[in-house]
Amino acid sequence: xxxxxxxxxxKNPDCPLCQSTNEHELWRxxxxxxxxxxxxxxxxxxxxILSHHVREMTDLxxxxxxxxxxxxxxxxxxxRTVLRPDKINLASLGNMVPHxxxxxxxxxxxxxxxxxxxxxxxxxxxxxxxxxxxxxRPRLMALLRERLPFYPE
Amino acid sequence: xxxxxxxxxxKNPDCPLCQSTNEHELWRxxxxxxxxxxxxxxxxxxxxILSHHVREMTDLxxxxxxxxxxxxxxxxxxxRTVLRPDKINLASLGNMVPHxxxxxxxxxxxxxxxxxxxxxxxxxxxxxxxxxxxxxRPRLMALLRERLPFYPE
Numbered sequence: 001x002x003x004x005x006x007x008x009x010x011k012n013p014d015c016p017l018c019q020s021t022n023e024h025e026l027w028r029x030x031x032x033x034x035x036x037x038x039x040x041x042x043x044x045x046x047x048x049i050l051s052h053h054v055r056e057m058t059d060l061x062x063x064x065x066x067x068x069x070x071x072x073x074x075x076x077x078x079x080r081t082v083l084r085p086d087k088i089n090l091a092s093l094g095n096m097v098p099h100x101x102x103x104x105x106x107x108x109x110x111x112x113x114x115x116x117x118x119x120x121x122x123x124x125x126x127x128x129x130x131x132x133x134x135x136x137r138p139r140l141m142a143l144l145r146e147r148l149p150f151y152p153e
Numbered sequence: 154x155x156x157x158x159x160x161x162x163x164k165n166p167d168c169p170l171c172q173s174t175n176e177h178e179l180w181r182x183x184x185x186x187x188x189x190x191x192x193x194x195x196x197x198x199x200x201x202i203l204s205h206h207v208r209e210m211t212d213l214x215x216x217x218x219x220x221x222x223x224x225x226x227x228x229x230x231x232x233r234t235v236l237r238p239d240k241i242n243l244a245s246l247g248n249m250v251p252h253x254x255x256x257x258x259x260x261x262x263x264x265x266x267x268x269x270x271x272x273x274x275x276x277x278x279x280x281x282x283x284x285x286x287x288x289x290r291p292r293l294m295a296l297l298r299e300r301l302p303f304y305p306e
Contacts (some may be wrong), residue, residue, distance in 0.1 A: 117272035
């Protein structure tokens, strides 16, 4: 289970995603990690971060794109199981930090921005639907580690 | 090249993406279509729309997720070739229309929202970098049809 192409840049000293400091890690292997995003309005918001400093999906070899998306979809499945959101939002933007990472965001009809993207101006105060972090985080972690092989550092 | 699972809902009469009216189609097969998004600030913005009425990526069979992402990445590659953007943004939101579709958005450092998401409030008037639609659209169409097998209706 190693990268198909070894020419990926391993670390960029100026990139905040090349280090994993102060992250709430839910899962990792030697290819990517899944973290809990500290966003009180969106409990269950997860981010999948590639280990290597790569800018775009099409800079990855096709088999590595699939590998990364398989993790994204595993996270989507687990987030749906635990939170039962009205919709899942997936996004890879990286305009500020051009190091491949995917957002998996559970959305609820009464959340702050629904039906707009979470980057739009809020439409309302936060809804009360999502359960608190203490309930959600351990369940996401446990289900992810059941579903995907886990490689601690 | 047919769907692995035939239980997908074919059409929902209330869904605007189940019909393909007034779209500028760049490519299609029996599984999905790629359209030009009419967004003057973002020439080269493409949308990939699944033919079937399916809500989430994890509602698709794994091989169908891969098939759809392979089209998304083919569009990304072609958009990068034609427009040479500073960054590509990929997103599948669907809060307003819960029928699977992917946005592929070429981003430029001087575009209206950079480095924010295009759903955020604009930061400036449009930049002058992107070339006009008449230059871009036929090239995207030609390159996509070179890269992917095309199935006209």
